[in-house]
Every structure is written in C-alpha cells, then in structure tokens.
Amino acid sequence: MSHTPHELAAEFPDKVETISTLKSSDKHFAHLADKYHEVNRAVHRAETKVEPISQEAETDLRKQRAALKDEIWSILSAA
Numbered sequence: 001m002s003h004t005p006h007e008l009a010a011e012f013p014d015k016v017e018t019i020s021t022l023k024s025s026d027k028h029f030a031h032l033a034d035k036y037h038e039v040n041r042a043v044h045r046a047e048t049k050v051e052p053i054s055q056e057a058e059t060d061l062r063k064q065r066a067a068l069k070d071e072i073w074s075i076l077s078a079a
Helices: 013-025 027-047 055-078
Strands: none
Touching: 013 027, 013 055, 027 055
C-alpha cells in the first residue's frame, strides 16, 4: 500500500492531452473520469486513515477503481 493518489494524469502521463480532450468532448468518458476521481479519493482517504473503513470496503473500492481504470484505458488506447 503506497498511500500515493493514483490520479489519471500520473497513471497515464503520455495521455494527459487525450484525457483533457475526451473529458470535454465525450460525456461517457467525463463521467468515468469523475467516478474514477471520486473512488480514487475514497481509497486514498481510507489508506491514510483520514476516513477509516473496513478492509472489505477498502478492497471493494480498489476493485471499483481498477475496473474504472481498465475502462478508461480502453477508451484512451482507442483514441
């Protein structure tokens, strides 16, 4: 556990411009990016014990984040 936020720009540094473009032109992508940010922040708060949650809940959030990241990558790689 790294306690480092997994922001999209850090996860996909070579796709920062594409992320920005898609967020403003593709409502589905913008929704995914917003949801990723929301879940990612919740994971980070749980990891740093700012908002402690059960291990199961933290694992579920990590799985949600991974699924969103996979879907985002699928769109980015096709763009």
